[in-house]
Amino acid sequence: MSANKIFIFDTTLRDGEQVPGCKLNTKEKIELALQLEHLGVDILEAGFPISSPGDFESVRKIAETIKNATVCGLSRAVQKDIEAAGEALKPAARKRIHTGIGTSDFHIKSKFNSTREEILERAKQCVTWARNYTDDVEFYAEDAGRTDNEYLARVVEAVIAAGATTVNIPDTTGYCLPHQYGEKIAYLRNNVSNIDKAVLSCHCHNDLGLATANSIAGIIAGARQIECTINGLGERAGNTSLEEVVMIIKQHKQLNFYTNIKAEMLNPMSRLVSDTMRMPVQPNKAIVGANAFSHSSGIHQDGFLKDASTYEIINPDEVGAEGSKIVLTARSGRSALAHRFQKLGYQFNRNDIDVLYETFLKVADSKKEVQDADLTEMATQYKPEALLAS
Structure with a gap:
């Protein structure tokens, strides 16, 4: 596998589904899982099996259905928890258990009332348990962003x-x-002696609007997997947006990275997720x-009409947009x-447009947007x- 491949780990069906109002049933999850596989995601986090009988069943059904992507x-x-995950994933052609524990002092002291040494032992133990079910085990160091680097390196080396x-x-x-x-x-x-034996993964949240920027900083520094969701769905302010990191990698060729995502499916996939999870996508x-x-700005419109690249760095067709x-x-x-x-x-000639423009501005000042029907009325x-024969 090329060292420049960035693995896309999609957690729309797990972290994305944790958004209030976005709960999915098993049928919906399977439909989205199939489309995510077609989109080209490498790893599909199907759910949290121990959390409910319904989620266990969804993970099991997805594991039965998906043939190319790794089901997690x-x-x-x-x-x-690990036993439930192992059982739910049993039918999968490719399976991964994602297990872990909080490593920051905020979590160690306040959440677990524990010590760094005890957490280190629990981290090693959960990986050992997970290895009983699959050779593909991912460990998460929750709140690694606020974890002391020296301690984090000890945990990473141990797991x-x-x-x-x-x-x-x-x-x-x-x-x-x-x-x-x-x-x-x-x-x-640089400080974990066995780091060459594992892939480092970025799982960034968007509380300060930096999830995408942090994920890109992570792969530049040596991570080779990005965990993300369609439309940036996720807990609180959301997760890293899949479509954003994919197109940053695609646009900035100097980074020398690539993914297996079919970019032309990004807009259709976004609409499907939005409709299925009943969560509108913000217009901007x-x-x-x-x-x-x-x-909508006259300066932008004039430049765009002369040369689209003046204000668009992506061709809408490239990402499946309508234009x-x-x-x-x-x-x-x-x-x-x-x-x-x-x-x-x-x-119309230039003089005609000058005259019509005055009428247009009067209409535009009274409306948020001037529609084709308004223009037809003005022209008539x-x-x-002036209407050309069709």
């Missing part, structure tokens, strides 16, 4: 020695700045938002107005013979 089940560092093949370094609270998260990954790369969301390829949109508002200019009249079949009243 989450567990705590608890033997019963790799116990058999972990992937080690997840979560910025669970979204606290890290990109340079801090990158430095943490680099520290582990990067890559998949309704306004991602819309232009660029010129939105007519009071901020729009004459070139956008002329373009829209031409699209409607009207032939001004010069109906």
Whole structure:
């Protein structure tokens, strides 16, 4: 496998489903899992089997259904959790158990009322238990973002020695700045003696709006897996957005990374997840938002109409979007107005557009957006013979 391949670990069906109101039934989970596999995700986190009989059944059914992607089940560092995950994943062609424990002093003292040494032993033990069910074991050091680096390195070295093949370094609270998260990954790369035996993974939350930036900083520093969700769904402010990291990697070729994601499926996949999980996508969301390829400012519209690359770094077709949109508002200019009249079949010269523009501005000031019907009415009243024969 190329050292430049970035594995995409999708947790839409697990972390994404933890968003209030986004609960999925088994049928919905299977439908989304099949589409995520078709999208090209490498690892599909199907759920948390011990959490409920319904989630156990969903993970088991997905394990039976998915043939190409690795199917993953989450567990705590608890033997019963791991046994449930192992049982649910039994039918999978490729299976992974994702187990772990909090490693920051916030978690060790407040959550577990424990010590660093006790947590280190529990970390090794949970990996040992998980290895009874699969050779593909991922360990997560919860709240690694706020964990002391020297202690984190001790934990990572110990769990790799116990058999972990992937080690997840979560910025669970979204606290890290990109340079801090990158430095943490680099520290582990340079201070864990057996680091070559495992893949480091980025699992970043978006509490400060830095999940995507931190994940990219992580792979630049040496991580080779990104854990993410469609539309950035997830606990609190969400997770790293799959579509964002994929297109950053695709656009910035100087990074020399690649993924197996079919970019042209990103917008259809976003809409499917939004509809199925009943969670609208914010209009200004990067890559998949309704306004991602819309232009309403006159300056932007003029530049875009001359050369799309002046204001678009991604071709909408490349990510399965419906195309660029010129939105007519009071901020729009004459070139956008002329373009829209031409699209409607009207032939106007520059003087005509100057006259029509004054009428357009009056309409635009009274409406949020000027529609084609408004333009047709303006044109008909001004010069109906300007409509070209179809």
